Structures are given as C-alpha cells and as structure tokens.
Amino acid sequence: MSEENNDKKNGTILIIEDEQSIAELEKDYLELADFEVIMENDGRSGLRRALESESDLIILDLMLPGVDGFEICKRIREEKNTPIIMVSAKKDDIDKIRGLGLGADDYMTKPFSPGELVARVKAHLSRYERLLGSVPHENTIVEIRGIRIDKTARRVSVNGVEKPFTTKEFDLLAFLAEHPNHVYSKDELFREIWDMDSIGDIATVTVHIKKIREKIEVNTAKPQYIETIWGVGYRFKV
Numbered sequence: 001m002s003e004e005n006n007d008k009k010n011g012t013i014l015i016i017e018d019e020q021s022i023a024e025l026e027k028d029y030l031e032l033a034d035f036e037v038i039m040e041n042d043g044r045s046g047l048r049r050a051l052e053s054e055s056d057l058i059i060l061d062l063m064l065p066g067v068d069g070f071e072i073c074k075r076i077r078e079e080k081n082t083p084i085i086m087v088s089a090k091k092d093d094i095d096k097i098r099g100l101g102l103g104a105d106d107y108m109t110k111p112f113s114p115g116e117l118v119a120r121v122k123a124h125l126s127r128y129e130r131l132l133g134s135v136p137h138e139n140t141i142v143e144i145r146g147i148r149i150d151k152t153a154r155r156v157s158v159n160g161v162e163k164p165f166t167t168k169e170f171d172l173l174a175f176l177a178e179h180p181n182h183v184y185s186k187d188e189l190f191r192e193i194w195d196m197d198s199i200g201d202i203a204t205v206t207v208h209i210k211k212i213r214e215k216i217e218v219n220t221a222k223p224q225y226i227e228t229i230w231g232v233g234y235r236f237k238v
C-alpha cells in the first residue's frame with residue numbers, strides 16, 4: 001500500500017448486509033475514505049464471497065437470509081484470518097456473539113455512525129498489517145555438526161564463528177551440505193555451480209574446495225566435512 005501509487009486503494013472491504021440502505025451508507029463512507037467496497041446482501045452469497053475473494057476486512061451483519069452471521073463468521077475463521085467486524089441491531093446479540101468466541105475482531109450495535117465504522121475499519125486493518133509484518137520470515141538454514149549455513153543471509157559460521165565466503169565458495173559448500181553423503185565428480189560440481197560459459201575448468205573446483213576447507217576444517221589434511229573420494233570427487237560427510 002504505497003502512498004505514491006494513487007490508483008491503489010486503502011484496501012478492499014466486503015460488506016455482507018441485507019438492509020440495502022445500511023449497506024449503501026457504509027459503502028459511501030468507506031469509498032470516501034478511499035476503500036474499495038464489495039457488497040453481498042444474503043448469507044449464502046456473502047459466505048461464498050468471503051471465502052473466495054481477497055477482501056482485506058469483512059463487515060458482517062448478524063441477521064441475514066440464508067446463512068446467518070454466526071455461521072459465516074465461524075466458516076471464515078476455519079480458513080482465514082481476515083479481520084471481521086460484526087454488526088447487529090440487537091445489543092443482546094452482540095453480547096451473545098462475544099460470549100461465543102467466534103473469532104470476530106470487533107462488534108458494533110446498529111445504528112452506529114458511519115464515521116465510527118470507518119475509524120474502526122482503519123484501526124483493524126493497520127493492526128492486522130502490523131501483525132502480518134511482524135511474522136518473521138524464517139531463513140533457510142542448513143546445519144551440520146557445528147557448521148551453520150544460512151542460505152537466506154548467505155552466511156556461514158563454524159562453531160559459532162562467522163567465516164567470510166566468496167559467492168562461489170558459498171554456493172559450492174551449500175550445495176554439498178544440502179546433499180550430504182552424495183559423491184559428486186568435479187565435472188558435476190563445476191556444471192552445478194559455475195555457468196557453462198564461465199571461464200575456468202574443473203581445476204577451479206579443486207581450488208575452491210581447498211579454500212572452503214581452510215575455513216571450515218580444523219585440520220585440512222584430515223577433513224571432517226568435505227571428503228575427497230579419490231578418483232571420483234567429493235562428498236559432504238555427515
């Protein structure tokens with residue numbers, strides 16, 4: 001939702017409401033606040049739209065023909081975390097749905113001021129975005145006997161100490177470590193890590209293996225990680 005992008009709206013709101021005048025009023029105010037609005041006026045089509053569309057927030061009336069708001073809320077929550085604001089004309093109903101813990105994010109009793117609805121919509125959307133933004137994206141990590149290869153950050157540490165790796169050294173180590181115990185010939189490794197038209201030959205592989213060993217092995221004469229299989233190639237031992 002970049003502010004520079006003018007044709008991008010603040011988000012899409014799905015209104016499931018059978019009273020046309022209320023739905024229209026909500027729609028007008030939300031559109032004024034630069035939201036895109038989808039409307040459904042009965043429970044069945046509302047539920048279908050809620051499950052199929054990529055709406056950012058749902059304003060859900062409780063009493064609806066077809067499927068009621070209780071059921072719709074429950075079914076949406078089985079599949080999605082989209083924020084839901086439930087609205088009802090009856091204060092008692094609101095208390096009841098709160099008690100049921102159906103997973104709605106907010107409740108409003110009709111009649112409410114459209115301005116308040118818009119304010120709550122905005123509040124829930126930004127809360128939801130913060131929530132999504134705070135979910136850490138996990139790095140892809142290969143960890144074998146003290147060697148930790150973070151493929152996302154492209155970093156290698158050996159027993160907790162970070163070691164500098166060149167691009168190709170990193171690619172080669174990561175490839176071998178991801179296929180432990182698999183013996184690769186120098187030819188295969190060269191084809192895997194270097195482009196076909198890159199300068200160099202299979203001797204490049206030998207040079208890189210030597211450099212990697214200097215960084216990860218305690219004794220390069222007796223490698224514990226990348227093993228030489230004489231006459232064949234290399235493998236990462238586990």
Ligand code: CA
Nearest residue numbers: 018061063064
């Ligand atoms: Ca209704």
